[in-house]
Amino acid sequence: MTTILLLASLTTLGYATWYLILCAASPWGRCRRCHGARSHRTTIGTRRDCRRCDGTGRRVRIGRRIAEYIRAEYRAGHQ
Template identity: 80%
Template sequence: MTTIVLLASLIALGYTACYLAVCAASPWGRCRRCHGRRYHRTVIGTRRDCRRCDGTGIQVRLGRRLINYIRAEYRAGHQ
């Protein structure tokens, strides 16, 4: 039983490390609302610029925001 928990923990830790490495190398990702199309359709069917990404189609990844937050907290504590 302990080996299964340990293996699951190592897999989760490895996945997290890989995701943070991807976020550090490529901080931009496609917008989740418009899927990178820069617009979305309204209820009546017209196109509108996506408000979440301001019509660019890209957003900062969640992991990159976490990295930036940790860096800012570290720098604020060491001034």
């Protein structure tokens, strides 16, 4: 049983490390609303620029936003 728990925790730690490296190397990801298409269909069927990404198709990754928030809090506490 401990082998399974160790394997699961190492897998989770590996994934978290990979995601942090990804956020540091490439902070931009596809927009979740328009899926990178820059526009989406409205309820009446017309296409409109995505408001979340301002029609760029790219947004800052969640992990990058969290890292920036932690960094800002750390800097604000040590001034």
